[in-house]
Amino acid sequence: MTKIVKKVVKFGGSSLADASQFKKVRDIILADPSRRFVVPSAPGKRFKDDTKVTDLLLQAQAASAQGGDWESVFSDVEDRYRGIISDLALDVSLEGEFAEIRSRLVTGCTKDYAASRGEYLNGILLAAYLGYEFVDAASVVFFDGDGVFDSVKTNRVMGHVLESCENAVIPGFFGSGADGEIVIFSRGGSDITGAIVARAVGADVYENWTDVSGFLMADPRIVENPKPINIITYRELRELSYMGASVLHEDAIFPVKAAGIPIHIKNTNDPSAYGTRIVASTEQYQNEYIITGLAGKKSFSLINIEKDMMNSELGFGMKVLKVLNDMGISFEHLPSGIDTMSVIVSDSAIKGREREILSRISALVSPDNIDIEKGIALIAVVGRGMIRTQGTACRVFESLAREGVNVRMIDQGSSELNIIIGVEEKDFETAIRTIYSEFVQR
Numbered sequence: 001m002t003k004i005v006k007k008v009v010k011f012g013g014s015s016l017a018d019a020s021q022f023k024k025v026r027d028i029i030l031a032d033p034s035r036r037f038v039v040p041s042a043p044g045k046r047f048k049d050d051t052k053v054t055d056l057l058l059q060a061q062a063a064s065a066q067g068g069d070w071e072s073v074f075s076d077v078e079d080r081y082r083g084i085i086s087d088l089a090l091d092v093s094l095e096g097e098f099a100e101i102r103s104r105l106v107t108g109c110t111k112d113y114a115a116s117r118g119e120y121l122n123g124i125l126l127a128a129y130l131g132y133e134f135v136d137a138a139s140v141v142f143f144d145g146d147g148v149f150d151s152v153k154t155n156r157v158m159g160h161v162l163e164s165c166e167n168a169v170i171p172g173f174f175g176s177g178a179d180g181e182i183v184i185f186s187r188g189g190s191d192i193t194g195a196i197v198a199r200a201v202g203a204d205v206y207e208n209w210t211d212v213s214g215f216l217m218a219d220p221r222i223v224e225n226p227k228p229i230n231i232i233t234y235r236e237l238r239e240l241s242y243m244g245a246s247v248l249h250e251d252a253i254f255p256v257k258a259a260g261i262p263i264h265i266k267n268t269n270d271p272s273a274y275g276t277r278i279v280a281s282t283e284q285y286q287n288e289y290i291i292t293g294l295a296g297k298k299s300f301s302l303i304n305i306e307k308d309m310m311n312s313e314l315g316f317g318m319k320v321l322k323v324l325n326d327m328g329i330s331f332e333h334l335p336s337g338i339d340t341m342s343v344i345v346s347d348s349a350i351k352g353r354e355r356e357i358l359s360r361i362s363a364l365v366s367p368d369n370i371d372i373e374k375g376i377a378l379i380a381v382v383g384r385g386m387i388r389t390q391g392t393a394c395r396v397f398e399s400l401a402r403e404g405v406n407v408r409m410i411d412q413g414s415s416e417l418n419i420i421i422g423v424e425e426k427d428f429e430t431a432i433r434t435i436y437s438e439f440v441q442r
């Protein structure tokens, strides 16, 4: 007997920005009957300077709270939906919904309620257009009294409700709190709803449709035409996302990762492109390159500490970190030598507090030398292919030396999944391009 495949598909705001995008979305969904559960975002930007519906709704709420002109902003929202309805010749009316939202705006609704209406209204339209059932997220996604997502209750109730649905549209981004009021996830949160639905229905795959063909091996603003990443593990993705490569809301990973459901990033505007598949383990997939991707960020500082015989001074590192801890500063990396230790922190975490840091560490550990060096960029070279592959680090550093890039810091985690390199900010772009070309044949 062949297994019946179940897919959850989430479409981002740009995929549903207007009627022509709605058509693409419908074609994609109807092309595969296993695409049974659909999670839409609110209409996004149609062109560069356009405003997302979520932002318009937040503007309307803010204007109403300040006694300003919220009505003109809200009519823009209504017009966006009316335009989609008439362009698609949909036999559906949102006028009753608009009246309800207007009355809530007049009496002072919460930001969360206002922001959530973009997805809510879009969900009604998409369900009507597809002929799918509409399931209000407020009845299946729950937050506790502190506004924290309640995954146990959500999974139970949503699983039960969707079990009896052949097909359904569940709007992304929001749910209801302990008092029944609407609560939203952070911005971009429809990605999270999609992951939650995938877990609740036990999907075989969570397809996340957006406006790019998945992740690229490097930032296209730095490397010309970087290759796409076809397969990546959750752990590699976490390393790259932390360093700034982002397509997906970070919190969207956890529900599906726990359930062992792969995520497939696809492009609504180019459905035939493979996209990126995010999986738990890639044992069955062979990667073409040793490295999976490269990402990096500027604006870090090194706190360099030197002291003779540091290595034999018990508790030295702990005292240094205690100072940072007491000042509420979290550190990124901690490379150390026998008599030297450096702590890498982001510039923003220490801004204006440099002198205090220096004097507090000096008072506690009496170093021979201590200074703060600014203008450091960090680059993460990530790849499961590096695990137990000899010579990878050597290739990274040799290629950088050839290009005259001075490496200020190296940190390789014990997992061997990544090598973190610190360079001066002026060398950042050169370093990324150099490492990319070393590992990726063009």
Ligand code: ASP
Residues within 6 Å of the ligand: 012, 013, 041, 042, 052, 054, 055, 118, 172, 173, 186, 187, 188, 189, 190, 191
């Ligand atoms: N519409 C919301 C936002 O703009 C949520 C989402 O698109 O995922 O952030």
